[in-house]
Amino acid sequence: MSVPAAWLKADLALIHGEDADARRQAVEAWKSSRVDPEWAEFALSICSENAPWGEVVSALSEAGPMGVARVVIVPQADHLLQKPKDLPAAVKGWLTTPPPDTHLLLVARNALSAGPGKPLGAKPFSDWVKEGRVLKVGVLEGDEIRSFVEREAAAMGLRLETGVAVLVASRIGGHAGLLRRTLEVLDLLADDHRVTPALVALATFRLAEQNAFVWSQAWQKGQVDRALEALRQALEDDPGGAPLLLLGQARREVERVCNLAEAGGLRGAELTAAVGLGPRQDWLLEGYQRVYAKLKTDGARRLLARIGEADRDIKGQAIGSVSTLTDLTLGLCRAWGGR
Numbered sequence: 512m513s514v515p516a517a518w519l520k521a522d523l524a525l526i527h528g529e530d531a532d533a534r535r536q537a538v539e540a541w542k543s544s545r546v547d548p549e550w551a552e553f554a555l556s557i558c559s560e561n562a563p564w565g566e567v568v569s570a571l572s573e574a575g576p577m578g579v580a581r582v583v584i585v586p587q588a589d590h591l592l593q594k595p596k597d598l599p600a601a602v603k604g605w606l607t608t609p610p611p612d613t614h615l616l617l618v619a620r621n622a623l624s625a626g627p628g629k630p631l632g633a634k635p636f637s638d639w640v641k642e643g644r645v646l647k648v649g650v651l652e653g654d655e656i657r658s659f660v661e662r663e664a665a666a667m668g669l670r671l672e673t674g675v676a677v678l679v680a681s682r683i684g685g686h687a688g689l690l691r692r693t694l695e696v697l698d699l700l701a702d703d704h705r706v707t708p709a710l711v712a713l714a715t716f717r718l719a720e721q722n723a724f725v726w727s728q729a730w731q732k733g734q735v736d737r738a739l740e741a742l743r744q745a746l747e748d749d750p751g752g753a754p755l756l757l758l759g760q761a762r763r764e765v766e767r768v769c770n771l772a773e774a775g776g777l778r779g780a781e782l783t784a785a786v787g788l789g790p791r792q793d794w795l796l797e798g799y800q801r802v803y804a805k806l807k808t809d810g811a812r813r814l815l816a817r818i819g820e821a822d823r824d825i826k827g828q829a830i831g832s833v834s835t836l837t838d839l840t841l842g843l844c845r846a847w848g849g850r
Contacts, residue, residue: 513666514540517643523609525588525639527619528649529759530687537646538618542584545614550579558585564602567591571605571613580612588617595633606635621762622649624770626784627777648687650759653789656680659687663694670705678711684724686756689749727760730840731798733848738840746833754825754836758818761843763787765815771799772808802847814846 514537518524526537546555556570562585570583585591598606609615625631631640639645651659660676683689696714697706726745729738745753767787774785783793803811821835 513663515643515646515662518646519544521639521642521644522614523606523639524615524644524646525617525619525623525636526646526648527621527623528647528687529621529755529762530648531620531755533648533687533691534618534620537648538584538586538616541616542582545580545582547579554579554582556581556583558583560587561590562587564591564599567615568602568605571609571615580614582614582616584616584618586618587620589619589621591617592619592623592630592636595630595636596628603635622647622759624766624787626787627781628773628785629770629787632784650763651685651687651690656685656690660690660694663691664706667694667698668704669694669698669701672705672707675706675708675711678708682711686759688752688756724760726757726840727764730843731764731847733844735841735844735848738844739837742836742840746836755822757836758822758825761839762815762818762822765811765818768799768803768806768811769808769815771796771803772811798847806846810846814842817842 518526518537519541524541526534526541528534542555556573558566558570567583567585571581573581605613605615623630625637625640630636631645636645647655657676657680660679661671664671664676679690679693683693693714697710698704700710700714726738726741729741742757745757749756770786771782774782777785780793783789783796786796786799788795806814817839821839824835
């Protein structure tokens, strides 16, 4: 994985997204750039799971060895970032103007949203985004996909012909892990490191038909048979990575319905941003409004909770993980496709 230099240099940084492998590599790279192994015991603090802000501030306040920077990593910060408006004043001060030689990395295991009231749409994190302090790994959207392909290809020494990055993005979609594996395949096929559209077509014909987006498109149309077939093919193609990829797709869609429930009286561009859509995606609102009208707030939250349970089931490698995804697929078909 290619980690952006601006993010690596950020003393206050945030990483978010569902790609666990990329997240782990980036965190290790950030930590290695700051922590001398000989001083790690004294200079590095890793907060506990679900640590409150009080624990984070306490870790930042500890004095490090003379001349050695203090480094704090929060390995699970999702709960700390849910409501930026509730950020304690002392914490906001730390995140805006920290003392010298103080480094902080916040790790969110799910993708965070921008827009009014959302973590990446509120200060100080909106400023972090502009300054390159925020790194997203996992499901990418829009121009993020093309930029990711170009950045990763450059790091691998691949030369992409005109239109190749866009072609890869359209065929593979926005999952960083699949994009990275596709580039690795292209690297093997391209003897001279030059990637042509024809080479992309050769390498991605199967992935293009059987990725997670085929699954999500099927259940959004209520096509049970097609959704279950896409689920089966995805698990056959990538039994290790597909389950979390599928859940990432489902979580994003259901979270948008939940965001709609919390949007209150917002209208126009504010509503679009609050739901988690880009400025040119307002045409998608009608579909989420239709689903919300059927599920209501409680139903949408129950469906999101089911996704969370499935995520824990899969990460725990429970015996019922396949049946869990099957049941979830049926539930999503009913929610989106039923009348």
